[in-house]
Amino acid sequence: MFAKTGEGAGSGAEPAAHRPGGPMVEIRGVDVAFRTGDRTVQALSSIELTVERGEFLSIAGPSGCGKSTLLRVVAGLTSPTAGEVALRGSPVLGPRRDVGFVFQRAALLDWRTARGNILFQAEMRGLPKAWARKRADELMELTGLTGFEKAMPFELSGGMQQRVSLCRALLHEPDVLLMDEPFGALDALTRENMNIELRRIWERTGMTVVLVTHSVAEAVYLASRTVVMGPRPGRVIEEFPVELPGHRDYERTLKNAEFQRITSRVRELLGSTAPAD
Amino acid sequence: MAPQAQHVSDPPSAAVADDDRTATKPVRRRRPPSAVTGAVYPVTFLALLTVAWFVVTATELVQPYIIPSPGDTWSTFTDHGAYLWEHTLVTTGETVAGFVIAAVVGILVAVLMVYSPALEKTFYPLILFAQVVPKIAIAPLFVVWLGFGTSPKILVAVLMAFFPVVISGISGLRSVDPELLELTSTMGASRLKTFWKVRFPAALPELLSGLKVAATLAVTGAVVGEFVGANSGLGYVILQANGNIDTPMLFAALIIMSALGVLLFALIQLAEMLLIPWHASRRNRV
Numbered sequence: 001m002f003a004k005t006g007e008g009a010g011s012g013a014e015p016a017a018h019r020p021g022g023p024m025v026e027i028r029g030v031d032v033a034f035r036t037g038d039r040t041v042q043a044l045s046s047i048e049l050t051v052e053r054g055e056f057l058s059i060a061g062p063s064g065c066g067k068s069t070l071l072r073v074v075a076g077l078t079s080p081t082a083g084e085v086a087l088r089g090s091p092v093l094g095p096r097r098d099v100g101f102v103f104q105r106a107a108l109l110d111w112r113t114a115r116g117n118i119l120f121q122a123e124m125r126g127l128p129k130a131w132a133r134k135r136a137d138e139l140m141e142l143t144g145l146t147g148f149e150k151a152m153p154f155e156l157s158g159g160m161q162q163r164v165s166l167c168r169a170l171l172h173e174p175d176v177l178l179m180d181e182p183f184g185a186l187d188a189l190t191r192e193n194m195n196i197e198l199r200r201i202w203e204r205t206g207m208t209v210v211l212v213t214h215s216v217a218e219a220v221y222l223a224s225r226t227v228v229m230g231p232r233p234g235r236v237i238e239e240f241p242v243e244l245p246g247h248r249d250y251e252r253t254l255k256n257a258e259f260q261r262i263t264s265r266v267r268e269l270l271g272s273t274a275p276a277d
Numbered sequence: 278m279a280p281q282a283q284h285v286s287d288p289p290s291a292a293v294a295d296d297d298r299t300a301t302k303p304v305r306r307r308r309p310p311s312a313v314t315g316a317v318y319p320v321t322f323l324a325l326l327t328v329a330w331f332v333v334t335a336t337e338l339v340q341p342y343i344i345p346s347p348g349d350t351w352s353t354f355t356d357h358g359a360y361l362w363e364h365t366l367v368t369t370g371e372t373v374a375g376f377v378i379a380a381v382v383g384i385l386v387a388v389l390m391v392y393s394p395a396l397e398k399t400f401y402p403l404i405l406f407a408q409v410v411p412k413i414a415i416a417p418l419f420v421v422w423l424g425f426g427t428s429p430k431i432l433v434a435v436l437m438a439f440f441p442v443v444i445s446g447i448s449g450l451r452s453v454d455p456e457l458l459e460l461t462s463t464m465g466a467s468r469l470k471t472f473w474k475v476r477f478p479a480a481l482p483e484l485l486s487g488l489k490v491a492a493t494l495a496v497t498g499a500v501v502g503e504f505v506g507a508n509s510g511l512g513y514v515i516l517q518a519n520g521n522i523d524t525p526m527l528f529a530a531l532i533i534m535s536a537l538g539v540l541l542f543a544l545i546q547l548a549e550m551l552l553i554p555w556h557a558s559r560r561n562r563v
């Protein structure tokens with residue numbers, strides 16, 4: 001209930017929030033061009049994308065195809081050169097407060113404990129302290145951080161740091177969780193575990209997630225829909241609904257024929273758009 | 278978290294169990310190194326230096342008017358204690374005043390320059406000029422402007438100490454992870470709140486290193502100011518002693534000046550230990 005008060009500047013259209021099942025994110029004809037010196041880079045070109053409420057959308061694509069830019073446009077951190085973005089029906093005109101963001105690097109405050117880093121979100125927003133503490137404890141339990149409340153970031157492994165970052169992004173009950181290659185810096189085993197855990201959290205909470213990743217397996221295992229992007233200019237090449245069981249056992253999913261069909265198709269597309277990096 | 282066997286079909290804890298192997302257990306924050314063990318090396322070195330000093334002067338390897346004996350120097354402290362104390366207080370006052378002004382103004386200027394590119398362009402040449410102009414050459418001008426009181430000495434101290442504060446302040450404030458700043462912009466907090474909760478704490482490690490340098494330079498600044506025109510302070514004591522070829526007094530004044538610099542340095546080191554126990558440079562020190 002507290003997060004619902006957190007609206008971005010200039011987003012006043014409240015009614016959309018009461019329309020259950022309506023689109024959470026609407027991206028209409030978005031172009032983003034960056035001018036560096038006298039060269040212009042077309043980072044995104046005519047992006048049309050809708051993310052439904054409660055959907056887990058993953059975006060896969062080679063480096064430099066505009067995946068990060070797309071997430072930043074949704075959060076209002078980058079303004080599109082053309083086109084429109086709406087969150088819960090209200091247009092995105094500046095940095096939005098109703099999103100949660102997780103970057104590849106955990107970007108924690110070195111001088112705060114794990115719990116302090118999670119509560120940072122609440123302090124900056126001026127959320128009620130008692131409520132925030134309770135919610136932080138719940139999230140730490142959900143992500144397996146119980147017992148590490150007082151640990152400083154330098155005492156935590158990369159995976160644990162990213163859990164803290166995830167808790168921080170979820171503290172204010174955002175309408176949409178945006179993740180930019182969140183597990184890209186982790187070793188393979190930790191990454192797998194984080195995938196299993198993120199999927200479990202999503203199955204339990206039913207939140208709306210947009211996840212950008214390099215890993216095809218990650219993109220397909222986690223998502224209800226996978227979008228493949230291509231470079232120069234950054235664009236959507238194809239979309240795949242991932243019709244796998246709602247509750248996904250990791251090992252079994254990896255052996256699933258449909259999973260393998262989608263991943264090989266995605267790999268084919270990625271192979272044909274750009275050299276693998 | 279109970280250690281559990283890895284069963285992928287048991288989502289709630291399966292992932293946790295494995296990752297824990299790579300996680301450090303939440304340890305108590307490491308204690309700062311003991312002052313006693315940390316002091317062994319420098320104290321030993323100083324003791325050896327004093328012994329060498331004894332030997333050199335006792336064997337009359339050099340004339341006493343060039344290097345006085347430790348005994349003569351010690352007698353200066355005991356015989357002229359009140360005189361030295363009085364002038365030490367003057368120099369200490371100028372140094373501390375100069376350092377505090379330089380720190381406050383320096384941090385303010387650093388903040389302004391980081392937040393406003395226009396101000397940065399305006400201030401930068403000025404600050405650079407203030408840094409490169411020889412302080413000893415500009416000090417007489419301050420005497421002309423401000424007279425023979427303490428203010429020209431404080432001003433030289435400020436001028437000396439200012440630069441490292443500004444430079445370390447700017448680089449510290451810029452050291453914040455840009456993604457962290459973007460994250461805070463999605464939290465809707467005011468710029469002031471972002472400054473106090475993110476930028477300033479992130480700048481502290483670099484800022485404190487700059488302040489350490491500034492503290493030692495402030496001592497030099499105050500003494501340089503006294504050289505140019507003063508009737509009190511350790512710089513004045515040195516000039517007097519020099520005129521009388523009173524090397525024991527010269528040595529005494531030099532020792533006090535060094536002690537003053539070291540004391541200020543140590544105070545900031547202490548502040549560092551209290552303010553940024555999380556920082557790597559302190560954490561890894563043994």
Ligand SMILES: Nc1ncnc2c1ncn2[C@@H]1O[C@H](COP(=O)(O)OP(=O)(O)O)[C@@H](O)[C@H]1O
Pocket residue numbers: 034035036041042043061062063064065066067068069070234
């Ligand atoms: N702030 C910026 N200024 C200039 N060019 C940028 C900026 N951000 C991204 N780009 C360019 O836009 C393209 C897409 O970048 P990005 O969205 O980071 O791709 P991805 O996340 O898929 O690797 C790249 O060519 C990149 O160099």
Ligand SMILES: [Mg+2]
Pocket residue numbers: 067068069180
């Ligand atoms: Mg990227």
